[in-house]
Amino acid sequence: MKKYKLGFIGYGNMAKAIVGGILKSGFLDKSQIAVSRQSDGCADGIFCTNDNSYVATNCEYLVLAVKPQVFKQIDFVCSADCIISIMAGVDSNFISEKLCARGKVIRVMPNTPSQIGKGVTAISENGLGNEYNDFCKAVFKSVGEICYISEDKFDAVTCVSGSGPAYAYYFAKAMIDGGVSNGLDENTSKTLALDTIIGACEMIKANPQIPLKTLISNVCSKGGTTIEAINVFENDALDDTVIKAMTACRKRSEELRAGK
Ligand SMILES: NC(=O)c1ccc[n+]([C@@H]2O[C@H](COP(=O)([O-])OP(=O)(O)OC[C@H]3O[C@@H](n4cnc5c(N)ncnc54)[C@H](OP(=O)(O)O)[C@@H]3O)[C@@H](O)[C@H]2O)c1
Incomplete structure (x- = not known):
């Protein structure tokens, strides 16, 4: 059993919008969430570090919420059970290879109105087990609407709902x-x-x-x-x-x- 249910690598605009929505909906509480970011400290009472590996090895579900260019440059150890990527323009195959996480990655494209429970999130159709998909669905349902779309349409999804x-x-x-x-x-x-x-x-x-x-x-x-x-x-x-x-x-x- 991992210490945290949900971890975030990167805690900027989009991650904060999702966490804000999750907390507001009551789906998870602060003690179940950990985040890592580049700078020190978080004002909102959530466990926060700049040690990416710590978060990625101590949470069941890991959300990748850094800029795509940053993700390509950083290295960290990851043993999360399931990885959820919100990054624009990074394929799940690339993520799987980089983090040695084949069969664990779900790609999603949320948007910032998630912060007030009015987001819409595209979730990639994937072959992952129901447990992982159910959790991912519950996270994004707690912050708005969801729809399932094949990953090869994600650039188009980004230009409609993401941006x-x-x-x-x-x-x-x-x-x-x-x-x-x-x-x-x-x-x-x-x-x-x-x-x-x-x-x-x-x-x-x-x-x-x-x-x-x-x-x-x-x-x-x-x-x-x-x-x-x-x-x-x-x-x-x-x-x-x-x-x-x-x-x-x-x-x-x-x-x-x-x-x-
Ligand atoms: N914004 C949107 O509307 C939107 C919508 C859909 C998807 N997305 C996707 O969401 C991702 C994040 O976008 P954003 O708008 O939230 O960006 P952002 O506000 O710039 O946040 C980026 C976060 O990454 C952190 N970071 C930078 N270098 C890091 C490192 N080496 N290790 C750990 N954390 C690091 C930053 O830390 P500090 O806080 O310390 O600076 C910051 O918390 C992108 O991939 C984007 O494609 C964004």
């Missing part, structure tokens, strides 16, 4: 700025823009049978106001820009895999 929160923040900021430049104060614009985005996303989810094109045209009465805005999006090919941006993101994930 996606930043696109949503970007669009939200643009909408808030748009409200301000059209006469609202910042707070009012923020309230209206954010609740509009949340409400619109809920509408999409509540009406899966209605195509998005129809939902858009339902707001655009002929000769009305909304169509004027949508016409500008169309003329400026905003959709092409979004697709171009996401393709750049996917390509970076592929480059990381190739060690660039």
